[in-house]
Amino acid sequence: MTGLAAHVTSLWGRWWIAPFLPALYVLALVPAGMVRPEHVVIAGAVMALGLWPQTKGLVAALYPGIFVAILTDAMRFVVPLFVTAGRVHGCDLRALDLALFAVATDTTPGDWLQRHISPFWDVVFAIPYAAFLYVVPLYALYLFFRDRERMSFYLWAFAVAHLIGYALWLIVPAAPPWYIRANGCLIDLAAAPSAAGLLRVDQLLGITYFHQFYGRAANVFGAMPSMHVVFPLIGLLTAWRSIGWRTRPVHILYASAMMVASVYLDHHWIVDGLAGVVVAVAAVAITARLLKRPWP
Known part of the structure; x- marks a missing residue:
């Protein structure tokens, strides 16, 4: 050797x-x-x-x-x-959001929010979307030095959630709201990815960060479940038994802001976010069982 x-x-x-x-x-x-x-x-x-x-x-x-x-x-x-065009869910997801959460005639919460955008809220809701990619490794590193058992729980739940989420992307391919607004119900697999509402932040700040980041997306039709919603929920759920009410509100605020941001920025319907909640809970429960950790 x-x-x-x-x-x-x-x-x-x-x-x-x-x-x-x-x-x-x-x-x-x-x-x-x-x-x-x-x-x-x-x-x-x-x-x-x-x-x-x-x-x-x-x-x-x-x-x-x-x-x-x-x-x-x-x-x-x-x-x-x-993923084939015939298997992609598009306007039916909007119809489901409309049936469950309509705020007016033929108006989903996402539709209403698109009519009430402002530079202030663009920037506010861009923060969780800009931060998520950095929060995960930084939080993991923090836990490495502070609580390695919780770090293991967090990262393995993160991995399990991705396996579930990506499997669902292939089983239930779904068009995001911005695609439906731009193209209607016709599914075009050659459609380019978009940063949607985050493009307004690029224009406001004179940058191309979000355009470049989301322009490299591997899957335009991976709106359900919303993995953006999954990320902060994994942190919240795996930390719940270990933290008190000094830091728990931070986790809750981050998860809540991500859910609202996903709809405001036109990346997801509400049903996509709810599917993300189910995936996060399932991933944490499965991981807790595998690692023999008490949960919830």
Whole structure:
């Protein structure tokens, strides 16, 4: 056994491939010319930290999140194999929102909000949408030093929620509200992704952040369940037994703001958000059972 192989095996045992998996994924993208700078950065960081004894534990603890990052990126290859135009739900979801939550004749809450947009609320509701990508790793790192058992619970529930959510994206492909407003009920699989209401924030601030971020979305027709709603709920539910009412309102405010923002920014119908609530609860319950943690 070579020195490197012995070193890796001593650190990871039978999971020796773990520090190399993101790099192998990047190598698989090279022939198709689909490698982006963030792919290289993540792969390099995981390999470097995973091979250093002092930080191997951090990489191992964060691995459910690393798995989700790879899975999320790989969805662009999986979606075309399962999603066809005839299977995509569009105007029927608007009709369901209308039947359940109509605020006026032929007016869903999302319709009403689109008629009452303002720069102030655009910025307010852009905050949770801008923050979610950074909240997850930063919160996980905080828990790594503060409460590793809760970190494990949080990240594994996060991973389970993605497996459920992505499976539903393939089983029940759904068009977001902005697509219906722009294209009507006709489903075009070649439609480009959009940041929807967040484009107004780009224009207001003179930036292209949201346009570029959502322009790389792997799946236009993945509105149900809303994974944006899932993210803060996973944090709230996995922390519920461990925190008091000094910090619990922060979790509740974040989850509530994300739910409202998802509708205001025209990314989701209310039923998409409710589906996200069900996915979050199911993922936490499944993870609690797997990890033998008391919940709720």
